[in-house]
Amino acid sequence: xxxxxxxxxxxxxxxxxxxxxxxxxxxxxxxxxxxxxxxxxxxxxxxxxxxxxxxxxxxxxxxxxxxxxxxxxxxxxxxxxxxxxxxxxxxxxxxxxxxxxxxxxxxxxxxxxxxxxxxxxxxxxxxxxxxxxxxxxxxxxxxxxxxxxxxxxxxxxxxxxxxxxxxxxxxxxxxxxxxxxxxxxxxxxxxxxxxxxxxxxxxxxxxxxxxxxxxxxxxxxxxxxxxxxxxxxxxxxxxxxxxxxxxxxxxxxxxxxxxxxxxxxxxxxxxxxxxxxxxxxxxxxxxxxxxxxx
Amino acid sequence: xxxxxxxxxxxxxxxxxxxxxxxxxxxxxxxxxxxxxxxxxxxxxxxxxxxxxxxxxxxxxxxxxxxxxxxxxxxxxxxxxxxxxxxxxxxxxxxxxxxxxxxxxxxxxxxxxxxxxxxxxxxxxxxxxxxxxxxxxxxxxxxxxxxxxxxxxxxxxxxxxxxxxxxxxxxxxxxxxxxxxxxxxxxxxxxxxxxxxxxxxxxxxxxxxxxxxxxxxxxxxxxxxxxxxxxxxxxxxxxxxxxxxxxxxxxxxxxxxxxxxxxxxxxxxxxxxxxxxxxxxxxxxxxxxxxxxxxxxxxxxxxxxxxxxxxxxxxxxxxxxxxxxxxxxxxxxxxxxxx
Amino acid sequence: xxxxxxxxxxxxxxxxxxxxxxxxxxxxxxxxxxxxxxxxxxxxxxxxxxxxxxxxxxxxxxxxxxxxxxxxxxxxxxxxxxxxxxxxxxxxxxxxxxxxxxxxxxxxxxxxxxxxxxxxxxxxxxxxxxxxxxxxxxxxxxxxxxxxxxxxxxxxxxxxxxxxxxxxxxxxxxxxxxxxxxxxxxxxxxxxxxxxxxxxxxxxxxxxxxxxxxxxxxxxxxxxxxxxxxxxxxxxxxxxxxxxxxxxxxxxxxxxxxxxxxxxxxxxxxxxxxxxxxxxxxxxxxxxxxxxxxxxxxxxxxxxxxxxxxxxxxxxxxxxxxxxxxxxxxxxxxxxxxxxxxxxxxxx
Numbered sequence: 010x011x012x013x014x015x016x017x018x019x020x021x022x023x024x025x026x027x028x029x030x031x032x033x034x035x036x037x038x039x040x041x042x043x044x045x046x047x048x049x050x051x052x053x054x055x056x057x058x059x060x061x062x063x064x065x066x067x068x069x070x071x072x073x074x075x076x077x078x079x080x081x082x083x084x085x086x087x088x089x090x091x092x093x094x095x096x097x098x099x100x101x102x103x104x105x106x107x108x109x110x111x112x113x114x115x116x117x118x119x120x121x122x123x124x125x126x127x128x129x130x131x132x133x134x135x136x137x138x139x140x141x142x143x144x145x146x147x148x149x150x151x152x153x154x155x156x157x158x159x160x161x162x163x164x165x166x167x168x169x170x171x172x173x174x175x176x177x178x179x180x181x182x183x184x185x186x187x188x189x190x191x192x193x194x195x196x197x198x199x200x201x202x203x204x205x206x207x208x209x210x211x212x213x214x215x216x217x218x219x220x221x222x223x224x225x226x227x228x229x230x231x232x233x234x235x236x237x238x239x240x241x242x243x244x245x246x247x248x249x250x251x252x253x254x255x256x257x258x259x260x261x262x263x264x265x266x267x268x269x270x271x272x273x274x275x276x277x278x279x280x281x282x283x284x285x286x287x288x289x290x291x292x293x294x295x296x297x298x299x300x301x302x303x
Numbered sequence: 304x305x306x307x308x309x310x311x312x313x314x315x316x317x318x319x320x321x322x323x324x325x326x327x328x329x330x331x332x333x334x335x336x337x338x339x340x341x342x343x344x345x346x347x348x349x350x351x352x353x354x355x356x357x358x359x360x361x362x363x364x365x366x367x368x369x370x371x372x373x374x375x376x377x378x379x380x381x382x383x384x385x386x387x388x389x390x391x392x393x394x395x396x397x398x399x400x401x402x403x404x405x406x407x408x409x410x411x412x413x414x415x416x417x418x419x420x421x422x423x424x425x426x427x428x429x430x431x432x433x434x435x436x437x438x439x440x441x442x443x444x445x446x447x448x449x450x451x452x453x454x455x456x457x458x459x460x461x462x463x464x465x466x467x468x469x470x471x472x473x474x475x476x477x478x479x480x481x482x483x484x485x486x487x488x489x490x491x492x493x494x495x496x497x498x499x500x501x502x503x504x505x506x507x508x509x510x511x512x513x514x515x516x517x518x519x520x521x522x523x524x525x526x527x528x529x530x531x532x533x534x535x536x537x538x539x540x541x542x543x544x545x546x547x548x549x550x551x552x553x554x555x556x557x558x559x560x561x562x563x564x565x566x567x568x569x570x571x572x573x574x575x576x577x578x579x580x581x582x583x584x585x586x587x588x589x590x591x592x593x594x595x596x597x598x599x600x601x602x603x604x605x606x607x608x609x610x611x612x613x614x615x616x617x618x619x620x621x622x623x624x625x626x627x628x629x630x631x632x633x634x635x636x637x638x639x640x641x642x
Numbered sequence: 643x644x645x646x647x648x649x650x651x652x653x654x655x656x657x658x659x660x661x662x663x664x665x666x667x668x669x670x671x672x673x674x675x676x677x678x679x680x681x682x683x684x685x686x687x688x689x690x691x692x693x694x695x696x697x698x699x700x701x702x703x704x705x706x707x708x709x710x711x712x713x714x715x716x717x718x719x720x721x722x723x724x725x726x727x728x729x730x731x732x733x734x735x736x737x738x739x740x741x742x743x744x745x746x747x748x749x750x751x752x753x754x755x756x757x758x759x760x761x762x763x764x765x766x767x768x769x770x771x772x773x774x775x776x777x778x779x780x781x782x783x784x785x786x787x788x789x790x791x792x793x794x795x796x797x798x799x800x801x802x803x804x805x806x807x808x809x810x811x812x813x814x815x816x817x818x819x820x821x822x823x824x825x826x827x828x829x830x831x832x833x834x835x836x837x838x839x840x841x842x843x844x845x846x847x848x849x850x851x852x853x854x855x856x857x858x859x860x861x862x863x864x865x866x867x868x869x870x871x872x873x874x875x876x877x878x879x880x881x882x883x884x885x886x887x888x889x890x891x892x893x894x895x896x897x898x899x900x901x902x903x904x905x906x907x908x909x910x911x912x913x914x915x916x917x918x919x920x921x922x923x924x925x926x927x928x929x930x931x932x933x934x935x936x937x938x939x940x941x942x943x944x945x946x947x948x949x950x951x952x953x954x955x956x957x958x959x960x961x962x963x964x965x966x967x968x969x970x971x972x973x974x975x976x977x978x979x980x981x982x983x984x985x986x987x988x989x990x
Contacts, residue, residue, distance in 0.1 A: 025796070031322045195749040202707055203812065204736040204766040213762075217753035347831040348802075478926075479695075508694035509858065513902035535831065538904025565906060579832045581861035583888060583900070583910045588843070588865050591836030595801060 029297040039293020045286025046228075053103040065092040066100045066253050076269055086271035088261070094271065097253035098279050104254050105283065108169055108238045109231045115173040120180025121223060125211050127181065128188025139185060145178040151240055158246040165254070168247040172237055176230070183226055187219045221298035225291050232287035239280050255280050307379060308335035309529050310359070310398070310497055315373030317354055319599075320366065326599035328354050330553040330607070332373075333625075336497060341523065341530040343540040343561065346550035347576075349596050352533050355550075356499055358383075359531075360400060361390055378496070396426045399495040403502040405482035409474050415485055416470035419454040419492065420447075426493040457488045462518060480511035487519060491526065498523065499531045504539070516543055537580055541565050546631070549573050552597055552607040558625075559632035569634045571612045606636070614638055649685040649820060649852050650706070653975045654678050655715035657698075657705050661928065673927050675701040677876030677935075678715075680954070680975040685819075688846065688853040690867025690884060692860060692899070696927050697873040699856045700744075703822045706854070707741055718977060719820070737767050740813035744825035746805035750797040756783075756808055757793040763815040782811045786841060803834040807841070814845070822854045827862065839866060860903050864888050869960075872896050875927055875935045878954070882961035891915060892963045894940045934966065942967055956982065 033039050057063055071091030079086045085094035127138035145153075150172065157171035191197060192215075200210045239256030241247035248254025250261065255276045262273030317329035328351050336342045346352045357363045359375055361382065374381045377397060382390055402408040410418060427446075451470075458466035461484040469481065477485070483504065490498055503519065504512030520543055523530050532544055540547055540561065547564050549557040549572065557570040568574045575592040594611035603609050605620040612619070618637045625633045626641045657676040660669045676698040683689045693699040704710050706717060708730040717724050719739065724730045743749040750759060760779045764770045770778050780790045786807040797805055806826060813821055823842065827835040839862070846853060857863050863870055864884055871881040872893065880893040891897045897915040905911060921939045925931055931938050937947040946966050954962050955970035962973060971982040 028322050195743040195745060196751045198704075198709055199741070199743065199749060199809075199812065200751075200762070202709065202736065202741055203763045203816065204733055205762055206766075209762070214751050214754070218751070220753070347833060509860075510694065510898060510902045513904075516904075536904065537832070537906045541906055542904045566908070576833060577906060579836050580906050581835075581859070581865045582907060583861050583864055583903070583905060584907075584913055585865060585885065585888075588839045588862075589836050590840055592833040 032299065033293050033297040036293060036296060038289045039296065042286050042289025042291070042293055045282060046290045049102055049283055049286060050106070052099050053106045056099050056103050060093075060096040060099050062093040062096045065096045068251050076265075078269075079271055085275040086269075088258070088272050089265065089269075094258070094275055097258060098255070098276050100253040101255040101258060101276060101279065102283065104165065104248055104252070105235045105238055105280075108165065108172075109234045111169045112172045112176055112234050113227055113230060115169075116176035117180050117223065117227060120177035120182075121184050121216075121219070123177070124181040124184025125188055125216065125219075128185040129192060129207075129211055129215065131192075135185075138181065142178045142181050142185075145175055146182070148175070150175045151237055154237060154241055155244065155246060158241060163246040163249065165248045165252070168238060168241045171241075172234060176234070179230070180223065180226065183222060184219050187222055188215055191215055191218055221294075225294045225298065228287055228294055229291035232284035232291075235280060235283050235287075306337070308337045308376075309378065310334075310336040310531070311374075311376040312355065312359065313374040313376065315355070315358060315375065316371050317351075317358055317363070317368060317373075318371060319368050321600070323598075324600040327602055328553050328599050329358070329373075330602070332550075332553070332555055334548050334555060334558070336529050336531050338496070338529055339527050340546060341520075341532065341544045343544035343547040344531060344533045344550060345535065345537060345540045345547060347535050347596070349552075350550045351553040352550050353501070356400075356501060356531075356533050359499065360394060360398065395422070395495070396493045397495055398497045398499060399490040399493065401483075401486050401490045401498065401500045401503055404506045405479060405486050406474070406506070408486055409482065411474040413473075414470070415472055415474065415477070416451075416454060419457070419470075419485070419489055420450045422489045423450045423453055423492055453492065454488075457492045458485070460491075460522065461485070461488045463488075478511075479507045480515060483507060483511075483515050484518065487515070487522070491522060491528065494526065495528060497529045497531065499533065501533050502535070503532070505534070505536065512539075519543070537565075537577065549576070552602065553599070554607055554635060555625075556608065556635045557633070560630075563629070563632050567632075569628055569632070569639060570608075570636050571614055571638070572608050647685045648682045648979060649720060650683040650854075651716075651718040651975060651977070651979070652682075652702075652706075653680050653716045653718075653977075655680070655702070655705065655717065656713045657701055657710055658713045671928055674876050674930050675927055676705065676712075677930065679873070679876070679878045681871055681878060681881060682975065682979065683820075683852060683854060685852055686846075686850060687868045688855050688866055690863040690870035691854060691856045691873060692858065692863055692870060693873035694858055694899075696875060698876040698927065699873050700824055702873075703741060703824050703854065703856055706822060707739060708735070716977075733767060737816040738818055739820045739822070740816060740818040741822040741824060742806065742809050742813050742826050744828055746802050746809060746829055747797065749809045750805055752797050755794055755796050756800075759808065760793075760812060760815055763812060767816050769815065769817070778815075782815055785814065785845065786811050801834075802830045803838055806830065806838055810838075810842070810845075814849075818851070820852045820854070822856070824856045825858070826855075828857070828859065835862070842866075860888075860899065861905075872899070875925060875930055877935055878964065879936065880961075880963045880965075881954075882958075886958070886961055889913065890961075892957060892961070892968060893936075893965050894918075894942055894967075895936050898939075 052059060069092055074087050074091040075089055077083055077087040083093050083095065085098060088094055123138050127135040153175045154168065154171035157174060158167050161167045197210060197214060200214050238247055239259070242254040242256030243260045245260065248257045250257055258276040259273045262276065265272050312332055312334045315329055315332045319326040319328055332355055334344070344352050344355065354363070358370065370383060375383050377393060382393065409415070455466050455470060458469055463469050463481060463484050469477070469485065474482065500519070504515050507515065516539065532540065534540060544561050547559060547561050548555050549570065551572045557564065557568070557573050564573065565577070568577055572592070578589045579591045581588055592611055597603050597607055597610065605622050609615045609619045616637060623635050623637045625635050626639050627633045628639050655676055656678055659673040659675055661671040661673060662668065663670040679702070691699045691702065701710065705712050708724070712725065722729050724735060729735055757779060760782060761775050764775055764778055776793070779793055783790060783792060788804065788807055800808065827838050830838065842853070845851060855863060855867050867884050869881065870884045870887050871878045872895065873879070874895045880887065880891070880896050887896065888900070891900055898918045900914045901916060901918045918941065925935070925938065933949045934947040934952050937943045940947065944966060952964045952966045954964045954973050955968060956962050956973050957968050957970040973980050973982050
């Protein structure tokens with residue numbers, strides 16, 4: 010057979026990527042979001058090599074330098090025990106992103122599978138799964154997470170468990186609604202008429218159609234998970250001092266407002282920018298995946 | 304065909320800015336609708352007839368689309384150059400539209416009667432300044448009654464059984480045929496001079512489509528409204544219209560009186576199209592027209608039908624002009640000479 | 643009427659869908675999508691099924707395939723009773739009867755390339771032994787006159803006609819003997835339609851296929867089908883050889899349909915029945931009128947039409963009508979074909 014089939018396939022998916030990028034580019038805010046998120050990701054991954062004072066994230070005190078306002082040496086100033094806030098903010102991002110990755114790695118597969126099963130089979134399976142989702146959704150995620158972390162020892166690990174426990178419901182719901190509407194599409198019927206089994210139909214036919222919505226949701230979720238994580242830390246139930254967590258830093262810093270404003274403000278801004286970036290990127294990704302026909 | 308036309312599209316070009324480049328969709332369209340006549344604009348998917356219609360109603364989204372050249376004259380005024388508010392007065396009152404699928408053209412969460420009254424009310428208010436004046440009109444009981452009577456009378460005119468009940472129904476309670484009649488009522492209630500109908504009845508069953516088209520025919524005659532009927536169904540065009548324009552790939556390729564076009568088609572595309580329609584008398588299935596519609600980003604030079612035409616000549620690489628082959632029958636093709 | 647080599651026999655088929663409502667989702671009504679129909683299809687022929695929306699024609703197709711379970715009735719395919727779950731879930735059945743859907747866009751998974759779509763039937767039915775899917779796919783694409791490069795394309799890059807060809811290829815991949823064509827060209831332009839239909843006719847000749855051609859386009863069915871049935875609200879009103887049906891329509895509904903279609907030539911105007919004043923709306927299959935289901939719209943309505951459901955009678959050879967206006971031999975159907983009950987001739 011002619012060898013040109015393989016390069017054609019690769020050429021094609023590159024083509025669809027290029028078209029998607031074209032649609033993505035059309036909206037300037039998406040590019041802003043993309044820039045923000047990429048920067049945050051890079052900073053977080055390369056943190057140990059990039060930050061000016063890596064030792065400040067370990068237990069460290071330097072009362073001589075405590076409570077310094079922002080200067081060239083300490084762009085975000087120093088906190089009450091003399092640690093560089095800039096360094097700790099970047100590490101805070103690292104912590105938040107770890108939280109996002111762990112939470113979503115648990116919540117997304119669980120939610121997606123449950124949503125697929127509920128949407129495809131219908132009947133009492135659907136009822137059981139979706140009613141459980143309803144129950145979980147009726148409780149505000151922050152409160153649920155609070156309750157769980159308060160019951161167990163407050164630390165970042167338990168915060169992850171807590172948030173995952175409520176997060177799967179959103180994905181289940183999203184996937185369930187997509188699958189319910191796809192269930193009656195001709196190509197799904199065709200799949201069973203051709204003789205393909207249920208597993209194939211669910212995972213190879215229906216799931217690929219949900220992927221774009223799931224990816225957009227994950228991106229938007231990232232911002233929200235960071236916020237909840239910060240919220241938990243702020244209330245003392247997430248990242249425990251002396252570890253650097255954005256919420257924890259804001260919490261400690263508020264005691265010193267308004268004089269030592271730099272302590273809570275910079276971590277707070279960091280949270281804001283992260284959420285903004287993920288939201289803008291998520292919206293842009295929606296355009297990226299949305300295949301329009303002219 | 305006397306006097307100035309009610310609607311004249313003069314040398315209209317519309318381009319779209321898309322990923323692949325610039326799609327030169329409309330390539331110099333010329334068409335006229337005179338008062339009291341029914342004109343058909345027929346063509347297949349992708350020929351640009353919807354774009355033409357959207358350009359006339361000014362509902363094209365202007366980035367990606369742009370109109371580098373051309374005029375659309377309604378009652379001798381260029382509507383492309385009008386301000387938004389000025390055109391707002393025309394849209395709905397001077398020119399109104401019926402969309403293709405009645406089930407998605409009406410709002411399902413409001414009663415039919417309310418939507419009809421909205422249409423009547425907007426026509427009275429468009430152009431008036433201010434929210435305050437609008438609210439005053441809404442609350443005015445006397446004008447509410449006036450509107451309601453007007454609405455009920457138009458519902459009767461479109462031969463809906465039990466107009467009172469339809470007035471208070473929601474969309475889901477109506478059948479396809481009834482919805483289409485309601486749409487027609489909404490379009491005609493303000494007595495527009497021109498009605499643009501986009502594939503009316505395509506989404507309906509044949510027997511219902513037949514009724515609806517008859518109704519339209521009768522109403523339009525009585526009210527002396529002009530109609531621009533846009534469709535891909537040759538049969539419908541033959542039954543309803545007085546004059547036809549055939550479009551292909553952004554150009555009008557032939558225009559004639561309906562009877563003349565169907566008995567004596569000249570352009571190779573028109574001939575091919577008519578031959579492709581399977582006939583009730585038998586005769587088998589023709590192979591259709593070979594090839595596909597050209598790419599708009601890289602259209603063929605000259606006549607856009609050239610790649611698919613059996614009679615293509617070297618000359619066809621130049622853009623043909625419209626030649627008149629007989630009374631009111633013009634073709635956009637080098638095969639024919641001016642008579 | 644003796645049809646010896648029937649490939650499909652349908653006897654008194656009914657498919658009702660329950661409508662549930664109320665707090666406990668009790669059944670409050672039924673949609674009588676298919677209401678007691680019987681017909682035969684001969685091997686190698688194209689059988690046309692005409693009807694408007696609500697007539698049940700698509701439901702018939704899907705019930706034959708096993709997508710819906712019939713409420714009542716029997717269906718025999720190649721002599722086997724296909725209502726038996728052992729048969730209709732079997733791989734044999736799925737490789738014998740296939741379908742091409744109406745909407746080319748929804749029939750193909752937008753996230754799968756043509757190659758991936760076509761691999762599925764090849765893999766499920768073990769048609770390809772040594773993993774050489776590409777070779778077989780190229781062969782299949784050639785059959786429908788698509789170039790091999792199309793394997794890498796995704797559905798949104800294809801035109802309507804090309805998508806339908808891919809749908810057709812998917813159906814052909816399993817080597818079926820019977821294909822249900824559910825409005826295969828309704829979503830396509832007239833100039834593309836001809837190519838697809840010509841292709842379908844050619845394949846039928848080459849591969850010896852039988853088609854059930856479901857459509858609302860009378861002109862198309864006239865030129866494609868050998869025999870045609872007209873459906874209204876779940877019942878068959880008339881069945882005949884296509885030419886006979888179009889030149890000599892008996893049932894008032896058939897006459898109404900023929901007179902309402904917009905035509906493009908004078909000859910067609912002349913050959914069809916005069917314009918019928920259309921009364922009323924199409925009744926919904928939820929609320930089927932008693933007696934003959936067409937009587938509220940019929941200009942020839944008689945007293946008996948409101949009370950009694952008309953039986954299918956053979957008026958001329960091979961021309962069956964279900965209407966109180968006509969008399970002839972009653973026809974019934976069982977496993978071995980049609981049988982006629984000559985007694986009871988009715989008078990008007």
